[in-house]
Amino acid sequence: MLKRADILLMAFCTGLIVANIYYCQPLVILIAKDFKISESYAGHITYLTQIGYAVGLFLLVPLGDMLERKKQILTTTAIAIVSLLLAAISKNFILLQIASVFIGITSIVPQLILPLAANLSNDEERGKNIGIIMSGLLVGILGSRAISGTVGDLLGWRAVFFMAAILCSLLMFLMAKRFPQSLPTFKGNYKALMQSMFGYIKTQPVLRETSIINFFAFAIIMAFWTTMVLFLANEPFKFQAYQIGLFGIAGAAGALAAPLVGKISGKGNPRKNLKIGFALQLASALLFYFTGSNLFVFILGVILIDIAQQAIHVTNQTRIYTLVPEARNRLNTIFMSVSFIGASCGSALGLWLWDKGGWALFCYGITGIVFINMLIYKFYGSKKF
Known part of the structure; x- marks a missing residue:
């Protein structure tokens, strides 16, 4: 059974990880100047991140019913850290675009945390717990743009991605220490898993x-x-x-x-x-x-x-x-x-x-x-x- 502290931690992690999708939006002008490209071209990273998120949502989130959920969350977060670091050190815009796609794919962790919380909550507490975690999600979305714009103006756009990688590293440590395990229930293969959705x-x-x-x-x-x-x-x-x-x-x-x-x-x-x-x-x-x-x-x-x-x-x-x-x-x-x-x-x-x-x-x-x-x-x- 989940404790109050566990739910608050899940809300905290959800907000900071979903923010990875939105950090890039206020940075488009700074990125355009750095790579000497048009602002509209630099803006491609915003929808590439969203495309990556859509891909991850459809292909990876269902695996939570087939894999141990905590392990999947930690593995996905580890790949997110690598993707954020790749964005931070990108020497050309093509590499940044590739990194943006993977940032989107790995930002599906909140959609893995929510079913984990639902699975470990009793019927009376499930709705309240989901609401608290959704609060963290919304705060992350709302706050990410302001944080990104401020840090980007003060320290440059690369600092934002370094900051995000450090935050995800800290979160990974906390999740490994505090998140409970949740064993899978689906015994079939990946093809059967996807077919079952229909x-x-x-x-x-x-x-x-x-x-x-x-x-x-x-x-x-x-x-x-x-x-x-x-x-x-x-x-x-x-x-x-x-x-x-x-x-x-x-x-x-x-x-x-x-x-x-x-x-x-x-x-x-x-x-x-x-x-x-x-x-x-x-x-x-x-x-x-x-x-x-x-x-x-x-x-x-x-x-x-x-x-x-x-x-x-x-x-x-x-x-x-x-x-x-x-x-x-x-x-x-x-x-x-x-x-x-x-x-x-x-x-x-x-x-x-x-x-x-x-x-x-x-x-x-x-x-x-x-x-x-x-x-x-x-x-x-x-x-x-």
């Missing part, structure tokens, strides 16, 4: 519902964080990049809400939490639409949309972990892969809506997506599977 998609309606709803929820949140940069950079605000980055602090409200949502998700009918998330998304879209030049109204909308995201995501993740205990890594792979695709689509959609009709059309667009999710919720609620 069987779960066919036979688990809750997995289908949570994945589809999360697809649209992630589309909304990523559309917002992509488009809000353009909104704040133009009239009436005309903010600079570092000022826009500070709005991530408002998003930390979602991190504070995650443990509470997780605790509620472990009791009664957690599906009802989704309605709260939908209502908060609609409220945030309304606030965004009527923001005008009122910064307070906008910030309130940021807080609400992040709490809504946590209400939906933590609830759905808690639900899938109760389905097939021996297949939690595979279920998480399906769930997070679909969510990740939704996030990518949301970024593209947000930019398209902004290009076609500015902030107002963006607000209409995310409102429409919320209603689509509500229809999906109603459809699955009316079925007797």
Whole structure:
């Protein structure tokens, strides 16, 4: 059984490791100057890291049901350290791009920690524990850009990757010392393991519902964080990049809400939490639409949309972990892969809506997506599977 200290350590490790994906984003300008390439070309490392993450998510996370989970976490972290050091010492941009792909692949450790925690938690504590770890994940995402930009400006972009490698080395020591073992339950080979995932998609309606709803929820949140940069950079605000980055602090409200949502998700009918998330998304879209030049109204909308995201995501993740205990890594792979695709689509959609009709059309667009999710919720609620 997990102790409180173990859960907090897992949250800590999750936040610092997921940050590896996002460190590169504020460093693009510095990298472009160092290698004497265009900023747009230097920006390739951002999506290469994301591609690596997608590959690792699909190919490596399912192995958690076939391998001993602690050993897989430590091995993946060790490769992450090597990848970060490779990025730090890269003498040309091609080598940095290769390193970026491997940084993405090895950043799936949080998606190995979550099933580990779920597997070692009792039914009453599972939702709360997942919520706490998700708080660490969100704080890592929100804080990584600010830390990277500051360190990069002061010490250079290579120092950021050296720093990340040192942090991962410390985490590896802590995880080796404190993480409990979790023996695998799947006895077949890798091919059978991957094939079994498609069987779960066919036979688990809750997995289908949570994945589809999360697809649209992630589309909304990523559309917002992509488009809000353009909104704040133009009239009436005309903010600079570092000022826009500070709005991530408002998003930390979602991190504070995650443990509470997780605790509620472990009791009664957690599906009802989704309605709260939908209502908060609609409220945030309304606030965004009527923001005008009122910064307070906008910030309130940021807080609400992040709490809504946590209400939906933590609830759905808690639900899938109760389905097939021996297949939690595979279920998480399906769930997070679909969510990740939704996030990518949301970024593209947000930019398209902004290009076609500015902030107002963006607000209409995310409102429409919320209603689509509500229809999906109603459809699955009316079925007797």
